[in-house]
Amino acid sequence: MDKRIPVTLLTGFLGSGKTTLLNKLLAQEGMKNTAIIINELGEIGLDHILAQNIESSYIADNMVLLQSGCICCTLSNEMADTMRDLFFKRALQAIPEFNRLIIETTGLADPGPILANLMNEPVIESTYRLDAVVVTVDSLYGLKQLAEHAEARKQVAVADVLLLTKSDLANLEAFNALKEKLISLNGSATQHSIVFGEIDPLMLIDVGLFDSTGKRAEPERWLRAPLKSKLGKGLLPLKPHQDEINSFTVTMPKPLNWSDLKPRILWLCQTYGEKLLRLKGIIHAEDQSAPLAIHAVHFTPYPPTLLEGWDEEEPISRIVLIGKGLDELEIRKALMQV
Numbered sequence: 001m002d003k004r005i006p007v008t009l010l011t012g013f014l015g016s017g018k019t020t021l022l023n024k025l026l027a028q029e030g031m032k033n034t035a036i037i038i039n040e041l042g043e044i045g046l047d048h049i050l051a052q053n054i055e056s057s058y059i060a061d062n063m064v065l066l067q068s069g070c071i072c073c074t075l076s077n078e079m080a081d082t083m084r085d086l087f088f089k090r091a092l093q094a095i096p097e098f099n100r101l102i103i104e105t106t107g108l109a110d111p112g113p114i115l116a117n118l119m120n121e122p123v124i125e126s127t128y129r130l131d132a133v134v135v136t137v138d139s140l141y142g143l144k145q146l147a148e149h150a151e152a153r154k155q156v157a158v159a160d161v162l163l164l165t166k167s168d169l170a171n172l173e174a175f176n177a178l179k180e181k182l183i184s185l186n187g188s189a190t191q192h193s194i195v196f197g198e199i200d201p202l203m204l205i206d207v208g209l210f211d212s213t214g215k216r217a218e219p220e221r222w223l224r225a226p227l228k229s230k231l232g233k234g235l236l237p238l239k240p241h242q243d244e245i246n247s248f249t250v251t252m253p254k255p256l257n258w259s260d261l262k263p264r265i266l267w268l269c270q271t272y273g274e275k276l277l278r279l280k281g282i283i284h285a286e287d288q289s290a291p292l293a294i295h296a297v298h299f300t301p302y303p304p305t306l307l308e309g310w311d312e313e314e315p316i317s318r319i320v321l322i323g324k325g326l327d328e329l330e331i332r333k334a335l336m337q338v
Helices: 018-026 045-050 079-091 111-120 122-127 142-148 150-157 172-185 219-223 258-275 328-335
Strands: 005-012 034-038 057-060 063-065 071-074 100-104 128-138 161-165 190-193 245-251 276-283 292-297 318-324
Touching: 005 018, 005 111, 018 034, 018 100, 018 161, 034 079, 071 079, 079 100, 079 111, 079 122, 111 122, 111 128, 111 150, 111 276, 111 292, 122 128, 128 142, 128 150, 142 150, 142 172, 150 172, 150 245, 150 276, 150 318, 161 172, 219 276, 245 328, 258 276, 258 292, 258 318, 258 328
Parallel strands: 005 100, 005 128, 034 071, 034 100, 128 161, 161 190
Antiparallel strands: 057 063, 063 071, 245 318, 276 292, 276 318
16 A cells, blocks of 8 residues: 555646636545645745635745645745655644645746656655646647747646646637647647636546555556547657657567566666656566556656556556657667567
8 A cells, every 4th residue: 555645746838727727626625635835936826826715824934724624835945845844744743634735836847857856855755656747738829839838848748637728718620639739749648628627626636556545556547548649640650850749658578577677767768868758657577576667757767666466457568658859769679678
């Protein structure tokens, strides 16, 4: 059983509706016992969240307890320091106990370094686990933002869940074109259309590797079957342009050993580094007692999670890679040589 606190990273380009969504989520009964870190530029981020929670009490300089029972704080300095501060105050009972954490980033944030920070600090990695990356996309201006801003493309590329906001205002042709573009950037992300931030929290939380109890692994849900584009694609992968974001899945040969694959994953991270936005996979290895869930961001592969008590009817090892200018042919060749 994984007892670490699940973390939802909520990001999305400027004006895409993150704060509206968060306000609606915090009003939901199922979201009490949630802590929120607001990482916004300027000093107005927290005020937006508090607008609908007037009966709030301050319990620290940068922290408030909302009427709903949620704890809300602004980023005090480094992300890791704020997360440690929250956890230690929880352990000392200086704040109410929370059982999940949502981090709302600035609309200009590159999610890669945040993910690396979240999982590369020993204290953080031992007390928190990434549940999912949720990204809001403006249905009116999303196509333009994706075309003009690398940050917007990176946010979409690493997402587990994509929320198409203001979908009631977009014409059907433009809306469908946006959905196709999102599939081309990240076909394995779940897409939901929302209006005024209204969505069932179950669509956004506990949608990662483990269910809400932390007892049962859901690897198929975590990896997610890629959405299919309505547009035709070539049979062979093409070598991408330097700035092009692409994603693909490598189905690994059988049998294989983790001791042989691990050096290949290290090579992949070291070789592609900044280009590797995200890697995740399920490995059935003969030298392991149970399947492994593996995860990497940029240069950093993280310790694998042993999925005890879970198995597939037909064990298939597969790795999903998302990056900027990844050489799919070279990577496939390297991974298939284990």
